[in-house]
Amino acid sequence: MKYFLSLGSNIDAxxxxxxxxxELNKILTNTRSSSIYKTxxxxxxxxxxxxxxxxxxxxxxxxxxxxxxxxxxxxxxRDRDAPKxxxxxxxxxxxxxxxxxxxxxxxxxxxxxxTFVSAPLKELL
Numbered sequence: 532m533k534y535f536l537s538l539g540s541n542i543d544a545x546x547x548x549x550x551x552x553x554e555l556n557k558i559l560t561n562t563r564s565s566s567i568y569k570t571x572x573x574x575x576x577x578x579x580x581x582x583x584x585x586x587x588x589x590x591x592x593x594x595x596x597x598x599x600x601x602x603x604x605x606x607x608x609r610d611r612d613a614p615k616x617x618x619x620x621x622x623x624x625x626x627x628x629x630x631x632x633x634x635x636x637x638x639x640x641x642x643x644x645x646t647f648v649s650a651p652l653k654e655l656l
Contacts, residue, residue, distance in 0.1 A: 534559070534596060535586045535627035535655060537641060537648045540607075540620055541572060544581035547607050547621045552585065554603045555623075558596075559587025565651030573645075574616030584626070584651035593628055593637060600625070626652060 540547040556562055565584045600623040607621035626648055628637035641648045
């Protein structure tokens with residue numbers, strides 16, 4: 532299974548994106564990473580975000596990988612009680628899942644909605 536993951540942070544952003552990359556390299560193979568994009572916060576007043584997309588392969592199901600991603604976010608001190616639109620240490624979302632036959636199994640609405648997802652994703656497709 533090939534996954535494309537959107538990463539974002541605006542609290543110690545560089546440190547947290549590096550941390551995420553290191554942790555994801557432990558569970559994914561053949562990883563590739565886009566450039567890092569600096570974007571304004573959306574939906575609230577806060578510091579700029581650093582965003583990127585990382586792709587890689589693993590045998591995890593969507594749900595299994597999503598659970599692992601939440602653990603990585605938690606290890607970066609992600610505040611789960613914070614409002615949806617607020618500053619965050621780390622956000623990792625699965626935005627695309629492709630099987631061995633190159634069939635798209637999941638495509639997030641975030642791709643069309645946010646350039647901070649679509650632009651780095653295009654680098655890896």
